[in-house]
Amino acid sequence: MLKTIYLLRHGQTLWNDQWRLQGQKDIDLSPKGMLQAKRAAESLIKVDFDSIYCSDLSRAVKTAEIVAEGRENEVIRTEKLREVSFGSWEGKNLQEITGQEREYYKSWLRDPVNYPVPGGESMVDVKNRVINFLDTVLVKKDEKILLVSHGGPIKIIIAKALHMNLSHLSSLVISPVSLSILQYYEKQPYVILFNDTCHLKGL
Secondary structure (H helix, E strand, C coil): CEEEEEEEECCCEHHHHCCECCCCCCCCECHHHHHHHHHHHHHCCCCCCCEEEEECCHHHHHHHHHHHCCCCCCEEEEHHHCCCCCHHHCCCEHHHHHHHHHHHHHHHHHCCCCCCCCCCCCHHHHHHHHHHHHHHHHCCCCCEEEEEECHHHHHHHHHHHCCCCHHHHHHCCCCCCCEEEEEEECCEEEEEEEEECHHHCCC
16 A cells, blocks of 8 residues: 655744744744645645644644644644754754854754753654654555654654664755655655745745
């Protein structure tokens, strides 16, 4: 059976605008983020999803609810699709982090596995919770599945499909409300679309 996984990052928040690390802080969508989510919903209107899952953080829940509006799908929330916890960096912008911990931040970008964020979640732990959840979804009969999540978990799912080392995650860019698509045939993943934001044209 061919399974298609649609990976949608949440819409923009005020903290995204300010380049602040959100992590697991529960930050809502900005007005622009709401509009972005509506554009994503319009682009997916012809896709008949068998199931819709999302992170339980507000920005992902609202994005998923906008996509699900008018559909019969229940939006299933799960903490396993939450963003990486950024510990003491949450709420700080890049200027603050690079001003206070510049060298460590550079090391984290190069190798987030061996340089975890102070007080944050290890990348191995994040990978375990995200991939374990993905595995439970893949064994179900559903053929078209939407996962609404965050940059970190989406990168991990794509990296897994590409047999990519976690240390290289910073090489992947997942833009707000971007769409990536994976197809699984006989458990073999294929990356069909990556970080697509064509639906945002004109915004």
